[in-house]
Amino acid sequence: MSTVSDSVSLSAPVGADAGLTPKQLATKYGLTVSGKRPGLVPYVRQLWQRRHFIVAFATARLVAQYTTAKLGQVWQVLTPLLNCAVFYLVFGVMMKSRNGVEDYIAWLCIGVFVFQFTQSAVMAGTRSISDNLGLIRALHFPRAAMPIAFTVIQLQQLLISMVVLVGIVLFFTPPVMSWLLVIPALVLQCIFNTGVALVMARVGAKTSDMAQLMPFLLRTWMYMSGVMYSIDSAIKHFPPIAKAILAVNPASVYMDLIRVSFLPDNHYHTPHHVWLIAVGWAVAAGVLGFLFFWKAEEEYGRG
Structure with a gap:
């Protein structure tokens, strides 16, 4: 009985398979493209099945983030406090914004x-x-797990802070x-951050210079x-269109909700x-960001 050499490829069928196209051969033997993007529902299902991996990965990265610093995890709180002190000096005192x-x-x-929650997540x-x-x-898993895990890291840091x-x-x-309204506000902000992080993950994967531009x-x-x-x-004196645009700025929206929830007697907005x-x-960024990222699932890690 003759055997087929391992060196024979789909592009060179022999014997009974002669004359079949690569696509027909793949269908006949149940072959699929390596790393092929799954459908949207199976993809979401795979992502949910790996929820424990996402949390474990995020927790491990958070713990390891400040291992080389003498103050360790204290920097999770100290960094935003130092930013507050600098902004208070410059804007509150010198520019009299207070x-x-x-x-x-x-x-x-x-x-x-x-x-900072949004900034760090993005x-x-x-x-x-x-x-x-x-x-x-090295590993096969839904690539969306990575930007989601990094958003979870930033959420964990925020909760500590x-x-x-x-x-x-x-x-x-x-x-x-x-104060209880802070919880749904943070949930909405977390969904928004995740959606934007997914968008930027795809952009950053294709354009390495984006990581240098993002801080600005x-x-x-x-x-x-x-x-x-x-x-x-x-x-106050801006044109109506400029006021409307700034009024729907998502960063301002989430800050306003949490400020009003924490300081209900000071109705700034x-x-x-x-x-x-x-x-x-939250819905627009979460849904569109997820779809935008999923569309390029096959391309991550290639090249």
């Missing part, structure tokens, strides 16, 4: 902590594929029921979002429709 803003220190700290998402090519090429943030807010106001884009976004100053006062905008941003 004028007209009640409880400015608590208001500023909320803005810094909340925006930056980490941008590098999540390009910085982990070894893992991606929130302990300090709550202590700061308590210095200015007693706890009230509106994120810094610009921060200055336009009212982290250190009251955006309402700053845009009356959130009549802000919750709807926040839900809209």
Whole structure:
């Protein structure tokens, strides 16, 4: 009985397979393209099955992040606090942005902590594929797990920092029921961050220079979002179209929700429709970001 040499490829069929195209051969023997993108539903199912891997990977990276620093995990809290101190000196004292803003220190700290969550998640998402090519090429798993895991890392850091943030807010106001609204606001922000991280992960995987450009884009976004100053006062004389654009800025929207929840007596923005905008941003970014990333699933780690 004759055998077929291992060197025979699909492009050179022999015997009974002579005359079949590569596609017909693949169909006959049940062959599929290596790394082929699964359908959307199976992809989501695979991602859910690896939820424990995502959490374990995120936790391990978080623990290892500051192992070489003497203060270790303290930097998770110390970094945003130092940013708050610098912004208070420059914007609060020197530029007098604290004028007209009640409880400015608590208001500023909320803005810094909340925006840093988005900033760090987007930056980490941008590098999540390009910085982990070894893992991606060695193991088979849904590639969306990487940007999602890095968003989970930033969420874990925020939750640790929130302990300090709550202590700061308590210095200015007693706890009230509106504090519970911080939870859904953070959930919506987390979904939004994940969606943007997925978009930037695909972009960053294709354009390595994007990781160098992102800090400048994120810094610009921060200055336009009212982290250190009251955006309402700053845009008083802006054209209506500019006011409308800045009013739906997602960074400002999530900061406003959490600021009003923590400081209900200081209504810097009356959130009549802000919750709807926040839900809209979360759904749009989450769904479109996931689809955008999934479309290029076959390409990650190639080349």
